[in-house]
Amino acid sequence: MKRPPSNPASGYVYLTEDVIDGCLYRFKPETKGDLSTGTLEVAIANKNVLSWKKIADPYAYTIPTRYQIMEAARFKGGEGIIYSNKQIFFTTKIDNVVWAYHTQTYLITRIYDAADYQQPLLAGVDNIEVSPSGKLLIAEDGGNMQIIALDDHYLPHVLVAVHGQDRSELTGPAFSPDGKRLYFSSQRGTTGRSEDGVTYEITFG
Numbered sequence: 001m002k003r004p005p006s007n008p009a010s011g012y013v014y015l016t017e018d019v020i021d022g023c024l025y026r027f028k029p030e031t032k033g034d035l036s037t038g039t040l041e042v043a044i045a046n047k048n049v050l051s052w053k054k055i056a057d058p059y060a061y062t063i064p065t066r067y068q069i070m071e072a073a074r075f076k077g078g079e080g081i082i083y084s085n086k087q088i089f090f091t092t093k094i095d096n097v098v099w100a101y102h103t104q105t106y107l108i109t110r111i112y113d114a115a116d117y118q119q120p121l122l123a124g125v126d127n128i129e130v131s132p133s134g135k136l137l138i139a140e141d142g143g144n145m146q147i148i149a150l151d152d153h154y155l156p157h158v159l160v161a162v163h164g165q166d167r168s169e170l171t172g173p174a175f176s177p178d179g180k181r182l183y184f185s186s187q188r189g190t191t192g193r194s195e196d197g198v199t200y201e202i203t204f205g
Helices: none
Strands: 013-015 025-031 034-046 050-052 078-084 089-094 097-102 108-113 126-131 136-140 148-149 156-161 170-175 181-186 198-203
Touching: 013 078, 034 156, 089 126, 097 126, 126 170, 148 170
Parallel strands: 078 126
Antiparallel strands: 013 025, 025 034, 034 050, 078 089, 089 097, 097 108, 126 136, 136 148, 148 156, 170 181, 181 198
């Protein structure tokens, strides 16, 4: 499960699962802002509409959470996930898809699918961030070592490309509070070793 984003209106927290038959989860705290107690639910898909069903054993004492409800929707290698403007955006790395789930309409859609392109600009989808202007930024694990921005029509454009670090991956894109600086890391740098990772800062304006 990846870094959980929360819906500020409801306090619900959403989580992906990094396995080939992973699920999408929603945690509903008993008290908004307090994650110590609450209910864990898993997404069920009816075509492009999601509903949610309670996980009976959230600690998975006997059965992994993804196998407790067999009709749960399956996602191929859940990775980065983030909340923005009433929507949850997340990536699945095995099929190279970026998803959008609307928390009010319950609709889920593929907003980017590498299979739609003969030579996809974005591959190895991983971490995800939202820019101050609302654009989605996707960091590649592999691919061409890029951070890709999806425009208003969810078409991909290169924002950052790192060269000479093919044994690494780009991770953790995040903006400063004023939105003028973007930070990200190359996990293994030029050597391919984790201890040689590098963090970058880009200043805008």
